Amino acid sequence: MNWAHLHLLMNHIPVLGTLFGLLLLIAGVIARSISLKTAALVVFIVAALAAIPVYLSGEPASEMIEKVPGVVGASINQHEAAAKVALAGVEILGLMALGGLILSQRTRSLSKAVVSTVLVVGIGVTGPMAWTANLGGQIHHPEIRGAAAQASGGETTLPGASPERQDDD
Secondary structure, three states: OOHHHHHHHHOHHHHHHHHHHHHHHHHHHHHOOHHHHHHHHHHHHHHHHHHHHHHHHHHHHHHHHOOOOOOOHHHHHHHHHHHHHHHHHHHHHHHHHHHHHHHHHHHOOOOHHHHHHHHHHHHHHHHHHHHHHHHHHHOOOHHHOOHHHHHOOOOOOOOOOOOOOOOOO
């Protein structure tokens, strides 16, 4: 197993975990179930913890894949930039969820303020997580790069990008 393999294996955990946690939290609010709300907070914490090795394996993985034919360097750069935002968001969400669980142990209930805040942040984080995953998929999957790539006969560059890897270096 190498860094790229590890990155690909683990990257779905924080993305799907954030979405699943959000759906659980919404279900908990609708059903007025403290168990579902608590489960959602735990899922957010797991997603935040899983995001750390995913992020840390990203750079070594990009170094391995950047020279592979068909890989667009601009896609790697976009994915890396989005990953920083998504990581910050999911870590904040995880810390808020942890804080909510700690508070709930003291008060024996989850306050509406904690649940509402985590819900709003969860909604705000789910988008960047999904966008980061989409950009990651575009690195080596020309079929999801959009109509521009398909219209040019399946060319593997993004609009405005040259076929060579575009680095900031």
